[in-house]
Amino acid sequence: MTETALIAGNGRLPGVIAAALAAAGRAPAVAVLDGCSPDLPPGVEPLRFRLERLAVLLDTLAARGVGRVVLAGAIRRPPLDPEAFDPRTATLVPRLAAAMSQGDDAALREVIAILEDWGFRVVGAEEVVPGLVPGPGILTGTPSAADRADAARAAAIVAALGPLDIGQGAVVAQGLCLALEALPGTDAMLQFVAERAAGLRPDPAGARGVLYKAPKPGQDRRVDLPTLGPETVRAAARAGLAGIAWEAGGVLLLDRAAMVAAAEAAGLFLWARET
Known part of the structure; x- marks a missing residue:
C-alpha cells in the first residue's frame, strides 16, 4: 500500500x-x-x-x-x-x-x-520531513541593530501586503523598501536589487539591507510556504545584502547546511525571526 x-x-x-x-x-x-x-x-x-x-x-x-x-x-x-x-x-x-x-x-x-x-x-x-521548518534563532552571523530594524520593517510590509495576495518577501535597507516579491519570484526580486537598487540606499556606508520572507497572513500553511535555499543566499550576496531573515516556523529551508556554508562564505547572517 x-x-x-x-x-x-x-x-x-x-x-x-x-x-x-x-x-x-x-x-x-x-x-x-x-x-x-x-x-x-x-x-x-x-x-x-x-x-x-x-x-x-x-x-x-x-x-x-x-x-x-x-x-x-x-x-x-x-x-x-x-x-x-x-x-x-x-x-x-x-x-x-x-x-x-x-x-x-x-x-x-x-x-x-x-x-x-x-x-x-x-x-x-x-x-x-521534520526539520525543514526551523524554529526561532540565528543560524549564522550577527544581525546589527540596523539590520534588526530593517527586518522588522520588511516584516510589517509583507504582513500588510498579505491580504492582496501579491507575494511573500521584501527587501528593506535603511528603512526603505527596495523591492517586493511578486509573480516572478524571489530570484527576480534579488536580481532587481543587484542590478538597479544598490544606489537607492541613502547612506552608502550604512546598513546594506535584509531579505525577509514570511507566509501571507491567514494562508493555509500546509501549502505554498515560502522556501529558501543556498541559491537564495548567493543571490542575496550578489544583491549586496547583509543577511536573510524569515518568520520562524513559517519558511522551508531546502538545505540548511549548504545555506549556512554559503552564508558564512559570503559574510551574511541567517535569522529565523520570532514574530
Missing part, C-alpha cells in the same frame, strides 16, 4: 520530500502536473497528469491506497483545454474557476477541499 502521494510542481522541494520519504522506507507515489519539471531523485517515475483530468488522477491515487497528500513545488496556472475535461473533472470547474478568480490562496484552499472530498488528508511538507 502506498501511504503518501506527492503532487509536484517545479523546483527542488518535491525532490527533497521524495528523497527523504524514500530514505525512510516510505517512497511516495509522485504525480507531476503537465508542464512542470521538478528536480526528482533518480529512478522516480512520476505519474503525469493534466488539470483537466484531475478526477482521474485522484481516483488512481485512491486505488493505490494513498491516505495523505503533500503538495509541493511552484506552479503557474496552466492553460486549460475545454475539450480535454473528463466528465467528473468538469463538475469541479465551477468551484475551481470561482476560487482562481479570487487569487492563489483561494485557489489552493479549493484544491485542498477537493482532495479532502476524495478522502485524502492533506499535510504540510514539514509533517513528512
Whole structure:
C-alpha cells in the first residue's frame, strides 16, 4: 500500500520530500502536473497528469491506497483545454474557476477541499520531513541593530501586503523598501536589487539591507510556504545584502547546511525571526 502521494510542481522541494520519504522506507507515489519539471531523485517515475483530468488522477491515487497528500513545488496556472475535461473533472470547474478568480490562496484552499472530498488528508511538507521548518534563532552571523530594524520593517510590509495576495518577501535597507516579491519570484526580486537598487540606499556606508520572507497572513500553511535555499543566499550576496531573515516556523529551508556554508562564505547572517 502506498501511504503518501506527492503532487509536484517545479523546483527542488518535491525532490527533497521524495528523497527523504524514500530514505525512510516510505517512497511516495509522485504525480507531476503537465508542464512542470521538478528536480526528482533518480529512478522516480512520476505519474503525469493534466488539470483537466484531475478526477482521474485522484481516483488512481485512491486505488493505490494513498491516505495523505503533500503538495509541493511552484506552479503557474496552466492553460486549460475545454475539450480535454473528463466528465467528473468538469463538475469541479465551477468551484475551481470561482476560487482562481479570487487569487492563489483561494485557489489552493479549493484544491485542498477537493482532495479532502476524495478522502485524502492533506499535510504540510514539514509533517513528512521534520526539520525543514526551523524554529526561532540565528543560524549564522550577527544581525546589527540596523539590520534588526530593517527586518522588522520588511516584516510589517509583507504582513500588510498579505491580504492582496501579491507575494511573500521584501527587501528593506535603511528603512526603505527596495523591492517586493511578486509573480516572478524571489530570484527576480534579488536580481532587481543587484542590478538597479544598490544606489537607492541613502547612506552608502550604512546598513546594506535584509531579505525577509514570511507566509501571507491567514494562508493555509500546509501549502505554498515560502522556501529558501543556498541559491537564495548567493543571490542575496550578489544583491549586496547583509543577511536573510524569515518568520520562524513559517519558511522551508531546502538545505540548511549548504545555506549556512554559503552564508558564512559570503559574510551574511541567517535569522529565523520570532514574530
